Amino acid sequence: MSSHCHIGKTISSHWRPQALGLPFLSPYLQSLGSNFRHGANYATLASTVLLPNTSLFVTGISPFSLAIQLNQMKDFKARVIELQSHGMDHKTLPLPDVFGKSLYTFDIGQNDFTSNLAAIGISGVQQYLPKVASQIVATIKELYDDRARTFLVSNLAPIGCFPAFLTELPHNATDLDGSGCMISYNNAVAAYNFMLNQSLDNVRKLLPNATLIYVDTHAVKLELFQHPAAHGFKHGTKACCGTGGGAHNFNPQVFCGNSKVINGSTLTASACPNPQDYVSWDGIHLTEAANMALVHAILGGSYFYPSFPLGKLCHLHTIG
Template sequence: MGSILQRKLAFSLLFLITVVFSCCKVNSKCEFKAIFNFGDSNSDTGGFWAAFPAQSGPWGMTYFKKPAGRASDGRLIIDFLAESLGMPFLSPYLQSIGSDFRHGTNFATLASTALLPKTSLFVSGISPFSLAIQLNQMKHFKVKVDESHSSGPPGLPILPSNDVFRKSLYTFYIGQNDFTSNLASIGVDGVKQDIPQVIGQIAGTIKEIYGIGGRTFLVLNLAPVGCYPAILTGYNHTVSDLDKFGCLIPVNKAVEYYNALLKKSLSDTRTELKNATIIYLDTHKILLDLFQHPKSYGLKHGIKACCGYGGHPYNFDQKLFCGNSKLIGNASMTAKACRDPHNYVSWDGIHTTEAANHRISMAILNGSISDPPFTLSYLCPS
């Protein structure tokens, strides 16, 4: 009786192993080998702070329990995407210590723009690492990978294989700083004049990456920045400019104009690059819904920042950013973080919380905000 039971158990175990290995073999065909990300602080995993080390708490408090080079309390959308593909978090291209580039790298840095800055570097808080610079970094990275595999012995263990570039996901989350950096000074109409150039730069970058082997591209559109506390407190407006949710109507209409042009440009680029997969991700749609109906997503606060100073309704002051201290009147004041960032959409008035990023990521992964309408699993390279 015991031997029969043992045989049944052995057969069951063998069957289970066969199923598991068969499953994994099939799924392995659908795995991207790497992610290469281009962007600004919305997807920077530490590039800016690697170049200019200074970040302190309360950044990273939710997930990392310490500052981790991210403009949030925790994980970003790019972190969730990497996790969903079974990859580690992306190492910043600018981080020289402890980086592992076998699964790609992150060229994004805080305050980056799609267009080259019109003024001197760092004027108005703009980073020197524009999209054109990030593209050049990508090209340099590819040259180094190719060289490491053509010089005899295998390349350094921190570098990917040289066939990785056709089997990677290229993600873009950039354009917000082009839109917002001059908004207060030149207004909505002035900002709109540059939008075609911004979008042209993004489309042109996709074409150049296609030329060096890239085939699958995800492009996140512009967020409803008219709901951001930083814009609500920094852009001159009247009560009539606000919608019933407290967001700036003229600013968000300009955002819609931007996103419509971006979607059209990506469609045209898709037609031009016949065997490329170019996906427009309408993250604006779900983020706007998060701001308008936070309770529908299990959150409590929409346009109020978690980390800031200034009280109701925005908890944001243009002169005192998250984590900083300043003498106001006769007292030293600090922009402190709330104790429950999981209840907020806005982390610091400029960036989103991990809670919001997670919900946006879920929408990306299930394909509900993709155009063409594909889930991420359908975008696997052959």
């Protein structure tokens, strides 16, 4: 990996490139004002690893699955090489040789897990989760064959702690731990994460020149949800931006920032005045403060498996 730490993102939601001295990465599909000099972000809202063309997937899932994002990356690389071969030095594009030096990050699979939990339950979802891990591994192999060498793969979050899922997924009081998180759903996530880690461990033996790192973001998020006060937060399983109040302040009929007339009354999901006190922003995503805590923990290096000295390979910058 080069010392300037170019990031070629496959998909990501939580990485903060400012810590590497880089600006936010431009979305690949953003046609105006994009600058891909330091990398590209292929992430889309509600994307999945597996193709969303089966009856397993509910509406609202992005058509840009991991396979589509991989093809977008390949197309982007081909265009960069073609332009450079014609002597066109674009200041907003990376140099062609940077693709082999880039850091490829994966943070995907959450929607494969959650999109049908309410309909088919944990056991139903677990039947196709091995395919999710296999597809991630296959994508890494394909990128490796295309000269990519450094990969960071994040595991799945403890969905049993998120206000949205605590509100929508069936459970009873006996399924809640001391912090109010759903035990059965978190156990299912932990089982998938173990399988993903084992899959990555197996593929390392096949890719001798690769640096393939499993990033345990799950452990950090679980710690924030279960012990918010220990990290400067006041609310773990309650959303900042929502409506309805209650233990979780989440209403699936009115998402953050929206208003809707329900039974003759107008409900508005608005932000709380003190988001820095919350782990969850809208019931589904973390707040900026929680993301900051997550990134600081990750960049510390203790959540990389195997150990990956990011602080030695890159000049890390203070983020605040």
